[in-house]
Amino acid sequence: MKIRIIPLLLSLLVSCNLPPESGRIFFYGNDTAVEIGSKGISLGADFVFEADVIVLAGNSRDIVYTYAEQQDLLFTGDGQYVVNNLSVVELSPRTVGSTVILVDQSGSYDSADAMNYRSKLINQFTHDLGNATNFLLGAFSSQGNLNLEPAEYGTTEFTSDSDAVMPYLFELPSRVGGISTLYDAMISGIDRLRSVSGSRTLLVLAHDLDSVSIASENDVIAAAVLNQVRVDIIYVGNTKGTNPLAKISQQTGGLFSLCSSDREMITTFNHLNVLYEQPMVTLHMQVKFTPASGPLGSGVDTFHLLTLHDPIADTDFNPVMIFVKTP
């Protein structure tokens, strides 16, 4: 009897060290602020606008922070800012529908994502989408190592089979190079989405700015609005030159995540599916902007850089680029 009990106990002890059968490894990121939407309210001597920013916890896939207060918001721009109001609101879920995912293949990811988190994060995201959502995975660059320009796609048709696109997805890191064709690729993605019914989303992961596309950001916005495509942009890099990206996402109802490093990219992808499927609890702020150059005209593009301070960790979150067109 004793002889039987000893190996049984031993096996139980050892089995306890094994992880649960379900669940996959979690990739930790930094807490990340993401711009969700904005709109102009009134225009006079001052320009009053509203913006929604969501702060995603880096150590989870569904927790957001809402503890920021007015003094934690620091706007930078050509003028003075006063935060009139800051509240926590719940926005309705964003239906994801059919999705085109475009990955920037230009240049090198040596500084933006040296450990190639992007492949596994996109893999995670496509698995998160589940069988009910069709997606099309593509990549873009010019004069690089892709077979087609401005964008090539891993499959000919939309699919919900995440496993089927994995070989293509994980082959992409070995084919980086060339220059960015971001806007032309976005037009290509929107064109692909025209053929599908229901909600349409274009998700772009970029780390380089466009200098060679035939299309402009306004062409992208026009095509997206015409075809009812929401453009979500995750950009890894600094704030320089990102105004057009903020504009595209805002004008098409998308989100704009300006990631300082791969750590913010990780957090954004970790939360992406929840952002698509569940109500979003955001920091809703109303801001009065007094331009240094005098009153603004109607229909003017304005860009505002928000630095959100984390009062608990006493650090700043990644910057948030907010685009608002004056009414």
Added chain:
Amino acid sequence: MKRAATIAFLLCVCGISLGQNFNVGITFQYHILKQVSVEGNTIFPTSSYNYYNIIDNNWKFFSAGQSIVIGVVGQLDYKRLYFAFEPSFELNTYDYVVSYSLSSNSAEKISFKTTMMQYDFPVYAGYQFGSSNLLRYSLFGGISVVVPFVINSALYNVNTDTKLTDRYGAYDMRDVLYTNEVYWNGLVGIGFHYASLFKVDIRYTRRLGSPGDVYKATFNTVGVGLTYYLPIRILKQKIYYEN
């Protein structure tokens, strides 16, 4: 499991009644030449969102893992034949190296190290040559039931990066290289005997079947064993000599 135990029991009972000599001993084995091989080009684990490239399925000394075995032996001699049952405890490690693509000109090599405690129950038969001598040799072969318990699964790279588990799952090779399910090994070997006192053998072991269903993995091991037979029958000890 029950079947193996029954076979072993019957062998012992029949052997003792029919055989000419029944020996009991202890065995030590050290396996250092190993091959871990996974069929295909890539591994997509079920415990993370990684995607590994298979780069090394070669035989290796030490670096593919090691095994240390200690056990007892019950051996029945019948003319030139002998039958042995060798219940053992084995500390078994495997190292398997895969790569993960980082960019167009670089990839990260990751080594998965699995450590298992396992109970082995080999049953094998051998045929002795030159049995009229004190020094003789034999060929043997059989099967083994293995009851494994994975006690650790770790990973490391050449840079001994301590943050490796931020990117890769330590259990990514579960259901690829290991499970906690009972499995079978086949074994063959050549033994060099000194009378009925001790035996040195070189044995080749191959896992029968694969741990997982998706990926076909094979495990081959070559090791050295030393078996010492206890002098429990020393007063009646007879060495079998061929007529």
